[in-house]
Amino acid sequence: MTTTPGGAPSAETVMDDAAQPIRVEGVTKVFRQGPLEVHALRGVDLVVDQGAFAALAGPSGCGKTTLLNLVGVLDTPTTGRVIVGGRDVSSLSRGEAADFRLAHVGFVFQAYNLVPVLIAYENAEFTLLLRNRDPAARRQIVEPLLERVGLGDMMDRKPHELSGGQQQRVAVVRALATQPSIVLADEPTANLDSAASDELIDLMLELNRELDTTFLFATHDRAVLDRTPWVIRMLDGRVVEDGASR
Amino acid sequence: MIWRLAWRNLWRQRSRTLILMSAVTLSYAMVLAAMGVGDDSHFQMLDAAVEGAGGEVLVHGEGYWEARSGDILIDGAQTVGELVAAVDGVANVMPRVAIDGLLSTAVGNRPVQLLGIRPRAEVALRDVDADVVEGDRLDDTELRAPLLLGGPVAEELEVGPGDRVVLTATGADGELTRALFHVAGIVRSGRADLDEVLAYTTLEAAGDALGLDDQLVQFGVLVESGVEPETVQDRIREALPEGGAGLEVLTWREALPEMVGFIEIDDAFLYVYAVVIYLVVVFAIANTFLVSVLERVREFGLLNALGLRGGRLARLVLAETALMTALSMVLGLALALAIHGALARWGISVAAWGIEEIELAGVDLANMVMRSQIVVSKWVTASVLVAVATISSAIYPALRAARLAPAEAMRFYE
Numbered sequence: 001m002t003t004t005p006g007g008a009p010s011a012e013t014v015m016d017d018a019a020q021p022i023r024v025e026g027v028t029k030v031f032r033q034g035p036l037e038v039h040a041l042r043g044v045d046l047v048v049d050q051g052a053f054a055a056l057a058g059p060s061g062c063g064k065t066t067l068l069n070l071v072g073v074l075d076t077p078t079t080g081r082v083i084v085g086g087r088d089v090s091s092l093s094r095g096e097a098a099d100f101r102l103a104h105v106g107f108v109f110q111a112y113n114l115v116p117v118l119i120a121y122e123n124a125e126f127t128l129l130l131r132n133r134d135p136a137a138r139r140q141i142v143e144p145l146l147e148r149v150g151l152g153d154m155m156d157r158k159p160h161e162l163s164g165g166q167q168q169r170v171a172v173v174r175a176l177a178t179q180p181s182i183v184l185a186d187e188p189t190a191n192l193d194s195a196a197s198d199e200l201i202d203l204m205l206e207l208n209r210e211l212d213t214t215f216l217f218a219t220h221d222r223a224v225l226d227r228t229p230w231v232i233r234m235l236d237g238r239v240v241e242d243g244a245s246r
Numbered sequence: 247m248i249w250r251l252a253w254r255n256l257w258r259q260r261s262r263t264l265i266l267m268s269a270v271t272l273s274y275a276m277v278l279a280a281m282g283v284g285d286d287s288h289f290q291m292l293d294a295a296v297e298g299a300g301g302e303v304l305v306h307g308e309g310y311w312e313a314r315s316g317d318i319l320i321d322g323a324q325t326v327g328e329l330v331a332a333v334d335g336v337a338n339v340m341p342r343v344a345i346d347g348l349l350s351t352a353v354g355n356r357p358v359q360l361l362g363i364r365p366r367a368e369v370a371l372r373d374v375d376a377d378v379v380e381g382d383r384l385d386d387t388e389l390r391a392p393l394l395l396g397g398p399v400a401e402e403l404e405v406g407p408g409d410r411v412v413l414t415a416t417g418a419d420g421e422l423t424r425a426l427f428h429v430a431g432i433v434r435s436g437r438a439d440l441d442e443v444l445a446y447t448t449l450e451a452a453g454d455a456l457g458l459d460d461q462l463v464q465f466g467v468l469v470e471s472g473v474e475p476e477t478v479q480d481r482i483r484e485a486l487p488e489g490g491a492g493l494e495v496l497t498w499r500e501a502l503p504e505m506v507g508f509i510e511i512d513d514a515f516l517y518v519y520a521v522v523i524y525l526v527v528v529f530a531i532a533n534t535f536l537v538s539v540l541e542r543v544r545e546f547g548l549l550n551a552l553g554l555r556g557g558r559l560a561r562l563v564l565a566e567t568a569l570m571t572a573l574s575m576v577l578g579l580a581l582a583l584a585i586h587g588a589l590a591r592w593g594i595s596v597a598a599w600g601i602e603e604i605e606l607a608g609v610d611l612a613n614m615v616m617r618s619q620i621v622v623s624k625w626v627t628a629s630v631l632v633a634v635a636t637i638s639s640a641i642y643p644a645l646r647a648a649r650l651a652p653a654e655a656m657r658f659y660e
């Protein structure tokens with residue numbers, strides 16, 4: 001069972017949407033590969049509070065990506081419930097899921113995060129564009145954020161003209177631009193050297209504090225884990241240690 | 247936004263897009279150009295066929311067309327001519343006497359088909375007088391029994407304007423008759439087949455030669471533009487006494503069925519050619535776009551993860567195809583118009599290919615010059631079909647893009 005810092009016992013049944021943007025209840029995920037069944041998640045319960053900065057840790061294959069995909073409504077659980085921002089997203093249709101992601105979830109992936117034919121600025125404003133925000137409004141949101149992450153003079157560059165760390169920062173801006181309930185990141189630093197990795201984590205931590213946005217990400221990186229206030233350890237499809245109280 | 251993405255995606259694989267575009271451009275241009283040439287040659291053939299038949303509708307004695315014998319006559323020709331001329335939709339009536347006979351001079355004999363005509367009435371079909379290269383025209387000669395001879399005939403008989411020639415033929419009474427003619431002029435139409443066998447005289451002189459009395463061999467009829475020969479054919483039949491008993495009313499299509507068949511087959515070949523070309527092109531496009539979708543699985547997964555619905559991903563792929571098609575078709579149309587313009591202006595002479603004799607249903611085509619003509623409705627239809635075929639070739643790749651499961655797609659290349 002999960003515990004949350006200062007969580008009341010009643011949190012299991014009554015949800016304060018604003019206080020607990022992510023709730024995972026008894027979730028399993030089985031992948032079928034022909035005759036083979038892969039049990040990627042074997043019963044996961046997890047609650048992440050509003051404004052948390054939480055890392056999923058664990059060896060390769062333990063189910064981190066699978067869990068993030070369920071929380072990000074990129075996939076549906078085999079059993080159990082996933083509740084994001086107070087809404088049960090366990091069985092949304094493909095189209096509804098896409099709409100839900102656009103409205104509530106920001107993503108930063110490990111690599112190939114940006115659309116190659118769009119410049120940094122266009123990539124950053126992409127989700128706002130999908131939300132039909134007008135150009136002026138988009139500029140008002142995206143430009144300060146890009147400057148904030150130190151890319152003020154690189155807005156016109158194509159992704160391949162940016163370093164890995166710069167690309168990830170554009171992705172962070174894109175994830176935050178729509179003010180989502182949660183930002184999910186799957187190994188965002190895996191392709192970065194340690195300096196760039198530190199920078200990105202610092203940036204994410206600062207933005208987490210400034211904007212009070214909830215971050216949940218997966219990582220292998222010890223250095224990253226050392227700087228993360230809340231580490232959730234997984235092993236073989238289960239949460240084995242929820243270091244929320246740390 | 248979809249269009250901006252589509253446009254830029256199109257130029258990511260520049261050489262692939264250009265190859266695809268040239269395939270669409272060239273095939274589209276070739277189909278249009280082939281259609282231009284085909285339609286023009288058909289129009290030329292139609293003209294040649296109408297000319298060869300002697301009119302769009304023909305009125306003559308029962309059995310004449312089959313036997314072509316000069317003793318099958320229209321009696322009461324004056325009345326019949328007036329009735330036909332009064333029929334609605336008739337533009338032009340050309341009374342004729344055709345005589346198969348032998349021309350003789352001191353030098354020798356030569357079989358000819360002598361046509362007795364009213365030169366002015368025939369102008370709309372074929373202006374014989376315009377081909378006179380030496381001597382007088384039929385229309386303004388003073389001679390009572392004038393004769394226009396084709397160049398080759400005049401050479402063989404060694405006669406020129408003013409010389410006398412004797413015609414021997416079977417008269418209206420079935421007896422052999424002879425008549426004296428004076429050569430008025432020499433005709434060179436540029437069509438050897440005609441110049442070698444045809445000779446012309448006035449309707450009156452021909453009638454006198456055969457001893458005709460209010461009798462004719464044939465009325466050639468031209469119809470007003472926009473009126474079908476078949477309609478006029480029916481009306482003429484109705485207008486004739488006793489529904490035209492003893493007379494035969496034919497359209498040029500009935501008179502020259504082989505020609506009609508040839509044009510239809512030629513048209514059908516063009517369709518088959520176009521369809522085959524397009525199957526290949528469409529298959530190539532479908533294949534290329536499928537490859538381009540499969541190459542971008544990860545990217546489509548990303549777009550979908552960010553909230554672009556599957557339907558919009560499909561539209562992105564279709565938009566890429568639509569842009570490519572539109573661009574190619576503009577270029578293809580320009581190319582087709584250039585080819586059309588060049589052909590329409592300069593033409594390609596069939597004779598220049600070394601083809602000396604090409605004849606169809608008695609109509610000589612060796613002098614035909616390949617030009618081009620645009621039948622707007624056919625070009626529009628072909629263009630719409632090409633556009634639809636090309637764009638729809640991307641439907642399957644688009645559906646593949648729409649159906650990608652984001653979690654699966656994102657696992658690519660990780």
Ligand SMILES: Nc1ncnc2c1ncn2[C@@H]1O[C@H](COP(=O)(O)OP(=O)(O)OP(=O)(O)O)[C@@H](O)[C@H]1O
Nearest residue numbers: 031032033038040059060061062063064065066067
């Ligand atoms: N689509 C799939 N089909 C089949 N098996 C899958 C699929 N996705 C994940 N798995 C399996 O599920 C298990 C968990 O995978 P997951 O990607 O969640 O691990 P992870 O913790 O993210 O690993 P890593 O640290 O290497 O990224 C693995 O055994 C993996 O092989």
Ligand SMILES: [Mg+2]
Nearest residue numbers: 064065066186
């Ligand atoms: Mg993973």
